[in-house]
Amino acid sequence: MSWRPLTILILATAGCATWRTVGSYEGWSLHEASPNLIQEDPWRVQVEPAKAAVEAWLGPFQNPVQIHALAGPVHLTEDGQGVVHAAEASQPVAGMHQTEVRGYHLQGTDPSQAGKIFVRDPSLPTLVHELVHARLAEDQNKLPLWFEEGVACLLSDGLMFEEHWVRDGFAAWPWAELHARRPDGLELQDILDLDSMSASSVRQNVLAHLVGWALVFDLWRETRSDDWNTWYAAFDWKHPVQDAQRRLDRVLSGPVPGEWLRARLTSSNGGVRLAALRGAWKLASPEVGAILLGALEMEKDPEVRIALAVNLLASGTQVAADGGGLLHIHECARTALSQSSLPVLSEALAVRALLLALEDAAPGEGAHARGALEGLRRFWDE
Numbered sequence: 001m002s003w004r005p006l007t008i009l010i011l012a013t014a015g016c017a018t019w020r021t022v023g024s025y026e027g028w029s030l031h032e033a034s035p036n037l038i039q040e041d042p043w044r045v046q047v048e049p050a051k052a053a054v055e056a057w058l059g060p061f062q063n064p065v066q067i068h069a070l071a072g073p074v075h076l077t078e079d080g081q082g083v084v085h086a087a088e089a090s091q092p093v094a095g096m097h098q099t100e101v102r103g104y105h106l107q108g109t110d111p112s113q114a115g116k117i118f119v120r121d122p123s124l125p126t127l128v129h130e131l132v133h134a135r136l137a138e139d140q141n142k143l144p145l146w147f148e149e150g151v152a153c154l155l156s157d158g159l160m161f162e163e164h165w166v167r168d169g170f171a172a173w174p175w176a177e178l179h180a181r182r183p184d185g186l187e188l189q190d191i192l193d194l195d196s197m198s199a200s201s202v203r204q205n206v207l208a209h210l211v212g213w214a215l216v217f218d219l220w221r222e223t224r225s226d227d228w229n230t231w232y233a234a235f236d237w238k239h240p241v242q243d244a245q246r247r248l249d250r251v252l253s254g255p256v257p258g259e260w261l262r263a264r265l266t267s268s269n270g271g272v273r274l275a276a277l278r279g280a281w282k283l284a285s286p287e288v289g290a291i292l293l294g295a296l297e298m299e300k301d302p303e304v305r306i307a308l309a310v311n312l313l314a315s316g317t318q319v320a321a322d323g324g325g326l327l328h329i330h331e332c333a334r335t336a337l338s339q340s341s342l343p344v345l346s347e348a349l350a351v352r353a354l355l356l357a358l359e360d361a362a363p364g365e366g367a368h369a370r371g372a373l374e375g376l377r378r379f380w381d382e
């Protein structure tokens, strides 16, 4: 399972390929690097709701957005200001889990460049993230890198449910990564000083996303507003490091993921429950395991039951305090999988393959289950 999608902001000086226009639609166009690289329909289905969600928060785009489909994986360059084509999707980051660049937005000084977005796949969270950058760039806001990435990370944490974008906002990767290895005060200061034109190491760039998410998440919860201007105004810009430390203390405290999951899983909206569950496996602890198991016992919706089971199974051994607890969790998750029927054939087959793969596996060691989990990506991938 991939841990860590990353979408980045880079300078407009990055290499130019010749792009072919696949189609032009209302307010946006789609481009590819070589003929017949992509199919138009899956992109349209994702771009339209992503753009609608971003316009609902930030206002309508003033210029058409140009979306470019990348032909292969890219890595962030060492100075953090460009991308290079790469053979592998995963990119190592000093002192952290590997990351994967799924998209980027060209940051130029010319506002006409504002709407240029490059993405690997038509994935809705990636598109929302990059469209947030593109929309903010139209207003020529000079925002610190952490703040802009934080807004993009917060707004792009969610999923499509019944034709609407449902935002969650609690992003599991940044929480887990920062909780385990929080940057020290000096490194934090460096990250807070970056703007989108600064040279930075790959690590600093990734940390700007993670720290940015944590701080903006805290500002969002504190202000109870959906307006990023209100979040910006609530930050103590005279004492940035102190304010950031105070907010990180609050967001990264141990009980926060459990409190968040518990609150979201009581929602009557299935989309809210599904959005909260994506990435829950990254938060594995006995407390989170107990919350997910308790929710599974109550849950009636087949999709949410699958999401609960898949995230429990993907959590590894840390999801229970002892071997007996782990065995019980795995039995309950397998029962839920075997009883739930999904309408999409490929997903129903993936559930069956997962059950088969788990038959002989010890709890928490599902190496053979990975192939089947790929087919159920929308339930766990955040």
Ligand SMILES: [Zn+2]
Residues within 6 Å of the ligand: 007, 008, 009, 129, 133, 148, 149, 152
């Ligand atoms: Zn970004």
